Structures are given as C-alpha cells and as structure tokens.
Amino acid sequence: MSVSDSRAPRQDAQAPLLEVRDLKKHYPAARGLFRRAQRVIQAVDGVSFSVARGETLALVGESGCGKTTTGKAVLRLIQPTSGSVRLDGEELLDLPPERMREYRRHMQIIFQDPYASLNPRMTAGEIVGEPLRNFPAAGGRPRQQELAWLFSKVGLRPEAMRKYPHEFSGGQRQRLGIARALALRPRLIVCDEPVSALDVSVQAQVINLLMDLQQEMGIAYLFVAHDLAVVRHISHRVAVMYLGRIVEVADRDTLFSRPLHPYTEILLSAAPVPDPHRPAQRKLLPGDPPSPANPPSGCRFHTRCPLAQPVCRERQPALTERPGGPGATPGTQWVACHFR
Numbered sequence: 001m002s003v004s005d006s007r008a009p010r011q012d013a014q015a016p017l018l019e020v021r022d023l024k025k026h027y028p029a030a031r032g033l034f035r036r037a038q039r040v041i042q043a044v045d046g047v048s049f050s051v052a053r054g055e056t057l058a059l060v061g062e063s064g065c066g067k068t069t070t071g072k073a074v075l076r077l078i079q080p081t082s083g084s085v086r087l088d089g090e091e092l093l094d095l096p097p098e099r100m101r102e103y104r105r106h107m108q109i110i111f112q113d114p115y116a117s118l119n120p121r122m123t124a125g126e127i128v129g130e131p132l133r134n135f136p137a138a139g140g141r142p143r144q145q146e147l148a149w150l151f152s153k154v155g156l157r158p159e160a161m162r163k164y165p166h167e168f169s170g171g172q173r174q175r176l177g178i179a180r181a182l183a184l185r186p187r188l189i190v191c192d193e194p195v196s197a198l199d200v201s202v203q204a205q206v207i208n209l210l211m212d213l214q215q216e217m218g219i220a221y222l223f224v225a226h227d228l229a230v231v232r233h234i235s236h237r238v239a240v241m242y243l244g245r246i247v248e249v250a251d252r253d254t255l256f257s258r259p260l261h262p263y264t265e266i267l268l269s270a271a272p273v274p275d276p277h278r279p280a281q282r283k284l285l286p287g288d289p290p291s292p293a294n295p296p297s298g299c300r301f302h303t304r305c306p307l308a309q310p311v312c313r314e315r316q317p318a319l320t321e322r323p324g325g326p327g328a329t330p331g332t333q334w335v336a337c338h339f340r
C-alpha cells in the first residue's frame with residue numbers, strides 16, 4: 001500500500017469537530033471468593049484527543065489497550081464512567097436520550113465484522129435504508145433514489161438492493177456497512193478495525209473507498225486499527241494507546257519517521273518494512289501486557305520499558321508537547337514519557 005500525498009497533517013487552526021477530555025471507562029471486575037474489595041478494570045483511563053473536520057485520527061495499540069472501548073464510549077454505545085465528549089461544542093455525555101438520538105445521526109460506526117453486523121433476514125436495501133426510517137433522507141431525494149445513490153457511492157449496483165447479506169463477498173458486505181453509515185450524512189464515523197477481517201487485496205479497495213468518501217463529503221474518521229500499514233495509508237494523525245492511556249500523538253509522518261515513546265518505537269519496529277534494501281530492526285516487547293484490573297503504578301509501561309528508571313514506577317508522565325525537529329509544525333507531537 002503506498003502512502004497517499006493527500007494525507008498531509010491538518011493544522012490546529014481548524015476548530016475541532018470532536019473533543020474528548022479525560023474519558024474513562026471502568027468496569028467492576030468479578031469478585032473472587034475471598035476478595036473483599038471490589039476491583040475495577042480500567043479499560044480506558046483518562047484519554048484526551050481531538051479530531052478536526054475531514055480528518056482521520058487513528059487509534060492504535062495492542063489488543064486490549066482500550067482503543068475499541070474508546071471508540072464506543074465516544075458514541076455512547078457504552079456509557080463512559082466520566083469525562084467529556086463534545087461534538088461541535090455540544091457536550092454529549094450530559095444529553096438526555098431523546099437529544100442523544102438526534103445527535104446519533106451525526107456520528108456513525110463501521111464494524112470490524114461486516115457479516116455479523118448485518119441482519120441476515122433483511123435485504124441489502126432494507127439494511128442500508130434502515131437509518132432512513134427514523135430520520136429524513138439528508139439528500140432530499142425520495143427514499144428509493146436515495147438508496148440507489150448510496151449504493152452507487154460505495155460501488156454497488158442498484159440491483160444488489162434485493163440480495164441478502166450471504167449473497168455478497170466480504171468486501172461487498174463491508175461496502176454495505178459503509179453505505180448504511182453514510183445514509184444520514186454523518187460528520188464523524190468511528191471505523192472499528194473495518195478491514196481486518198478482509199483479504200489484503202480487498203482491504204486496499206475498501207480503504208481507498210473510505211478516503212474518496214472523506215475527500216468528497218468531508219467526513220472525519222476515528223480509525224481504530226492494529227495494522228500499521230493501513231494506518232500509515234489512511235491517517236492524518238495517530239494516537240498510540242497502552243493499557244487504557246494515550247502515550248503518544250503525532251501527525252502520521254512524524255510518528256512513523258521519528259517515534260519518541262519507547263512503546264511506539266517497539267510497535268513500529270514490529271511492522272513489516274516495505275523497502276527490501278532496509279533491514280528490519282525488530283525490537284521485541286518483553287512479557288505480557290499487565291492486567292487493566294491491576295495496572296502498574298506511575299508510568300504503566302515501566303514493567304516492559306527498556307529505558308525504565310526508578311522514577312517511572314512512582315510518577316505518571318503527562319502527555320506533553322515536544323518541540324520537534326527543524327520545520328516541524330507546532331503541536332504535532334505529544335509524548336507521555338519522563339525521558340523522551
């Protein structure tokens with residue numbers, strides 16, 4: 001997959017579409033037979049970021065780091081424990097259910113498994129048109145014309161409306177999921193590992209479709225993924241999560257060429273190198289990730305970090321801005337590490 005030049009970093013001058021501050025999602029852990037105190041699983045623990053209009057922010061990290069939980073908490077598909085989520089300045093976590101329902105038309109989701117997310121008893125036309133039952137079509141066209149337009153937008157023929165999900169290939173089913181997400185012309189789509197269940201050849205088609213739609217319709221994506229080649233292709237900025245917290249945020253080119261956090265370095269070193277003349281310098285992450293029910297004190301990465309010092313066990317590093325190299329855009333790289 002080549003890197004598209006159109007993925008230039010967005011400037012801070014753009015007012016953020018989405019602003020997330022100190023978002024937490026804690027779950028009560030199952031209580032053991034002899035355990036008195038209720039333990040808490042800190043799936044997401046104080047995450048802050050913003051997404052500009054028409055921007056793609058990728059959330060990356062190991063499985064279980066909290067990236068999918070963050071995406072669902074932003075949409076209030078799961079109720080956050082605390083924090084703030086603002087869309088166009090409106091605080092979503094305070095909205096009563098009926099107002100939240102209205103806001104949902106501006107925020108949609110594309111799921112990882114296109115087959116599991118489509119009702120097998122509904123035709124493709126019924127699936128894509130389902131959101132239009134509750135809201136008027138944004139295009140102002142009669143429903144059938146609107147459906148035909150949505151199908152053409154994602155590269156499906158209008159005849160496909162009569163088919164059932166099992167009659168489509170995996171890539172076509174994901175196109176249906178994208179058409180359903182587009183039906184209400186959202187400003188933001190949370191893409192939850194949208195291509196990880198697809199063949200590699202189909203992945204590129206779906207990613208390019210998402211990028212074309214963004215260009216045309218100005219949609220912002222919060223793109224949850226673990227495949228760094230896909231992230232490098234589609235994102236403007238990247239936020240790296242470890243054990244429920246963001247440890248580094250940077251524009252895509254800065255992050256891939258000059259990662260600062262030791263965890264980001266190790267994560268990137270494990271990604272395949274597209275240049276055959278450049279030897280892969282793979283660094284291994286020692287041990288398993290600690291449990292979010294019992295996270296390490298101070299910097300959560302200290303139990304696996306090759307640079308850890310005694311202070312790392314005691315003090316949690318704040319996510320702070322780094323000056324960057326010559327010509328760097330201000331505010332392009334933020335890192336949570338005492339020594340980087």
Ligand code: SF4
Pocket residue numbers: 261262263299300301302303305306307308309312317336337338339340
């Ligand atoms: S704060 Fe310490 S443990 Fe955490 S990433 Fe930096 S050096 Fe490693």
